[in-house]
Amino acid sequence: MSTIDLVVTAIDDSVPGVRSLTLAHPDGTTLPSFTPGSHIVVQCGDVANAYSLTSDSVQPTQYDISVLELPDGKGGSRWIHNLTVGDPVSVLPPRSAFAPILRARKHLLVAAGIGVTPMISHLRAAKQWGRDTELLYVHRPGRGAHLDDIAALTDTARIFTNRADFLGVLPDTLAAQPFGAHLYICGPTTFIDDVVAAATAHGWPQSRIHFERFGVGALDPGEPFTVKLANSGTTIAVDSGVSLLEALEAAGHNIPNLCRQGVCGECRLTVSSGEIEHRDMYLTDADKAAGDAIMACVSRAASPELELKL
């Protein structure tokens, strides 16, 4: 994948803990268009992080992202928070993994915290194309991001500053949607799990529920397992809290990789036996069901041993 070299052209720190960055070509030329809900992978020093695009999607001249500072993270968000206007930033072209459904009768968008970012481009597209959309957004008091954008883009947003209020209206909202509605969820893992559970309880089929997790930190450390390499017959232990990719690297294997959070698709490996716990956003549902490919950076074994064609 070819990187795009951009510069920071504007910074907005008006929301505590959240930095909104505007990136553009140094010469102002048009950037690749993107599908609503898309993200870019930003090279943040030594780590690469995926961030949702919140700006205009059609032949844009700028990419906007909003980044929550995670003081205990791996450093990507801190790197972003240390940028100044004019700094160079390398990104990978937009990837779509959270797109609107053309035939959906309605899009119900449910977001928590910085998880609102992919919903902004959904709202922009909904306004452009007259799509029926409803947004539920829960954030901590004083920490709401993109509130101005939301106000400008939709009249149907309901915004909550505590989770109890949000959980209070969620069941009725889920029950009141028309047939053919699709549900989009973005936020911390526990939030996604809660909303998915509520939707499932209200009879929403899985094919109408779409969610996007953010931050590798949101993933639990996982159970330990061993991995057997089919070519050499060697066995490597993968401890809890250590990724398959890290374990393979520690054993001297050079695995192509980029984002290290299940987004870019670079570290895909072929599995010859064993059960997989898929935790990536790259493989399709069909790929995951086939059970012969694993994204080594985030996914793990669901059985005590996994055998790789490596």
Add this chain to the structure above:
Amino acid sequence: MTASLVSAPDLIANFPFPFPTDQYRYSTNVEPARGPVPTPTGVWGEHIIDIDSEYEHELALREQILERDPSRYAVLPHMRVAAWDCMLTLMGEMAKAYPDTMSLTRTGDTWHWRNGRLGLSADFVLGDESTLPMEPLAYIGSQVQDDIVLLDQRDGDLFGDAGVVTFAADWSFGFDVGMTFLEIHGPVPRLRETGVITRAREFLMRLQPGEIYRRTNWTLTIGRRLDVSTELYHEWGPDRAMIQTVSDEEFGRLVHLRVELQHLIRLCESGAICFLIRTYMLPFVDLATVPEWRARAAAVLADLPEDMADYKGIISYRDRAVEWLTTH
């Protein structure tokens, strides 16, 4: 080129000769688009949208076909965004390929399109149908020689839910509208058994926004007849018997190698896949002026298994085609 050629010189110079080897089988023969491919006569594949000396003639033909048979055009209601997306994307490609005559610029919400070759221009607002002289897919379809099919991706499958197809090679767009990718390809022998078509579908579903791939397909057509759709079988079907009775000279002028250069574009705004089919035709007499093409085409036709030759509708004159190519 000599004066005895039937086709205009550019049709030979830019002909996308489709056979890299002496044997043809179905395969998922896709490659990244936009790379020029040099041939003994010139080059093809430089641009996504290719405009040649048949441009005005083929567009007029498309207009007549659509007037006679409106079922060649369809946009299911949910494909409205994809139709706009397709129009804007193809305009951008045309402006890139032909900057002297075509341009697409933007002032605020208004886009300015100029097609100098046809002497037309439009100022339009994305999503506002009233700013165009016709629906966006019809509008762009009236300015490219390609047939267009738009595929919606949902529920882990692809659906042919919109398009403008006037130059179908023995299939019917009107019949296929709304079908899945596998249903559309159902009649083609070997595709399912070999896994070629399911692999192609998986590949398509993974295409990322802005990615463009291409492949070629081919058959033989009698006469320079672009519209060999199922709807008109009664017109062109009898040619397959007729061709066996004509003189050698007539045979070489009538039988055309028909090549489809297909582009697969993941549209950015809608996430739909734009499938372009650009049809090129070269009569055997012109093909035979290039020794490499003559020999290669003869070898491929001679080797083609019965079921594939039957599906392509050439089984009744395949042997004669081989003989013609090897003796002319």
